[in-house]
Amino acid sequence: MKPVIGNIMHVGLPEAWVKFTAHKEKYGDLVYFRGLGKSVLVVNSLKAMTHLLEKRANNYSGRARLVFGHDLMGLDRTFVLRDYGDTWRAERKLAHMALSPSAVKTYDSILEEIAVRLAADVLEAPENFYAMLRLTTTRALLAVTYGVRPEHADGDIPLLAEELNRIGQKAVLPGSYLCDTLPFLKYAPSWMQFQKEAKYGWDVVTNILNVQFDHVKREMEAGTAPPSLVQQLLTDPPENMPNLEDRIKGAAGGMYGAGADTTLSAVLAFVLAMDRMPSINDIPNLPYVEAVINETMRWHPSVPLGVPHCSFEDDEYEGYFIPKGTVVIPNVWSIAFEPNDKYNPQEFIPERFLDHAQPALDPSVWAFGFGRRICSGRFLARNSIFIFATTLLWAFDLAPPSTGCLDVRFNEYLITFVSRIWIFCI
Numbered sequence: 053m054k055p056v057i058g059n060i061m062h063v064g065l066p067e068a069w070v071k072f073t074a075h076k077e078k079y080g081d082l083v084y085f086r087g088l089g090k091s092v093l094v095v096n097s098l099k100a101m102t103h104l105l106e107k108r109a110n111n112y113s114g115r116a117r118l119v120f121g122h123d124l125m126g127l128d129r130t131f132v133l134r135d136y137g138d139t140w141r142a143e144r145k146l147a148h149m150a151l152s153p154s155a156v157k158t159y160d161s162i163l164e165e166i167a168v169r170l171a172a173d174v175l176e177a178p179e180n181f182y183a184m185l186r187l188t189t190t191r192a193l194l195a196v197t198y199g200v201r202p203e204h205a206d207g208d209i210p211l212l213a214e215e216l217n218r219i220g221q222k223a224v225l226p227g228s229y230l231c232d233t234l235p236f237l238k239y240a241p242s243w244m245q246f247q248k249e250a251k252y253g254w255d256v257v258t259n260i261l262n263v264q265f266d267h268v269k270r271e272m273e274a275g276t277a278p279p280s281l282v283q284q285l286l287t288d289p290p291e292n293m294p295n296l297e298d299r300i301k302g303a304a305g306g307m308y309g310a311g312a313d314t315t316l317s318a319v320l321a322f323v324l325a326m327d328r329m330p331s332i333n334d335i336p337n338l339p340y341v342e343a344v345i346n347e348t349m350r351w352h353p354s355v356p357l358g359v360p361h362c363s364f365e366d367d368e369y370e371g372y373f374i375p376k377g378t379v380v381i382p383n384v385w386s387i388a389f390e391p392n393d394k395y396n397p398q399e400f401i402p403e404r405f406l407d408h409a410q411p412a413l414d415p416s417v418w419a420f421g422f423g424r425r426i427c428s429g430r431f432l433a434r435n436s437i438f439i440f441a442t443t444l445l446w447a448f449d450l451a452p453p454s455t456g457c458l459d460v461r462f463n464e465y466l467i468t469f470v471s472r473i474w475i476f477c478i
């Protein structure tokens with residue numbers, strides 16, 4: 053392992069994971085950057101990610117405090133980006149109550165109902181496929197978290213989650229905003245572009261936290277609130293939890309913000325991958341479907357740079373010094389696209405997961421993050437992807453446009469595709 057010291061400002065946001073992966077080939081598993089008033093360590097191997105973020109979780113479970121994301125936009129008002137401590141612990145406990153493997157089973161029927169709606173909506177207006185899929189993943193999160201009936205989850209609500217994801221991803225990547233390097237800029241006048249962006253971001257987070265929560269409370273007063281995580285926690289709150297309402301808001305808002313767009317990205321990648329499927333006839337075979345879903349998660353990781361962790365104390369790893377306060381970025385893209393002699397990592401080949409002689413690594417090991425901060429919604433995510441993807445396959449024949457191949461592009465927020473996906477009914 054040969055770490056390199058560089059300046060993160062030279063990396064830039066677009067497809068940073070591809071650039072970091074190229075660094076791995078050149079310099080090794082650890083790439084260390086300085087220059088933002090911070091130390092940033094990009095980790096390019098599963099071994100190092102597991103060692104630092106899991107085995108040494110007591111030192112690497114913080115979140116970096118960024119001037120733009122935290123001070124100006126208030127992203128740490130949800131527990132995804134909250135720093136490690138009692139408040140985070142309380143909100144994580146609340147989320148776990150709703151998202152444990154046994155708890156998520158209770159959402160199967162609502163997920164199935166939402167999937168059938170998706171099929172019906174797409175049948176009616178296939179040209180709206182993307183919007184329908186986005187609405188579907190938001191419907192799932194809103195139903196689970198706030199008990200919103202699928203037919204009522206429309207309007208601006210789905211856009212909020214997508215907006216949060218878009219601005220949040222940019223805000224957490226070190227180097228996106230100059231005020232993170234020069235903190236005094238946070239007092240810059242409000243007409244400056246980054247201040248306008250921050251104000252917009254602040255309002256998006258505020259809406260995510262309050263709008264649906266207040267709605268559940270009004271429904272509870274009227275005696276009409278359907279079962280949901282928020283309704284449950286307000287009715288039967290855990291004992292001795294200070295500032296309970298704020299904690300419920302933070303847990304619920306975190307789930308909603310973190311869950312909708314990531315699931316959307318995975319299902320969208322699944323649909324695009326169908327263009328590359330070796331044999332669609334294998335789909336009724338369940339292990340094959342699992343392999344297809346695994347391959348989708350590998351072929352396009354929804355969160356290619358994970359969510360950065362931050363260290364509390366000075367540390368040493370394999371002879372290298374990692375100073376206190378280092379932002380650690382797990383570049384999981386480099387694991388997904390690890391060179392492989394038998395199966396080209398760029399190709400969509402589900403069989404790599406069924407090869408008993410040389411099975412590919414289950415993406416759940418790296419796609420949902422690490423250690424104490426591992427994704428709280430991973431069980432719900434797998435179920436949702438499975439139900440939405442198999443329903444689409446059951447109802448439709450997914451095919452590339454008649455004009456030729458899709459030009460699929462992955463951007464820093466979601467997948468973009470320059471050609472439309474066509475779906476033919478069978």
Ligand code: HEM
Pocket residue numbers: 131132133144147151193306307308310311312314315318354355358359360361419420421422423424425426427428429430432433
């Ligand atoms: C394909 C879908 C998903 C992927 C790939 C994904 C991935 C991730 C990743 C990489 C992290 C960061 C973990 C770390 O810091 O090491 C995370 C955190 C989180 N995810 Fe997910 N996620 C998905 C779906 C969901 C869903 C459906 C929910 C909620 C229902 C959810 C809720 C959360 C929360 C609350 C956190 C913050 C945990 C913490 O900081 O303690 N995620 N997710």
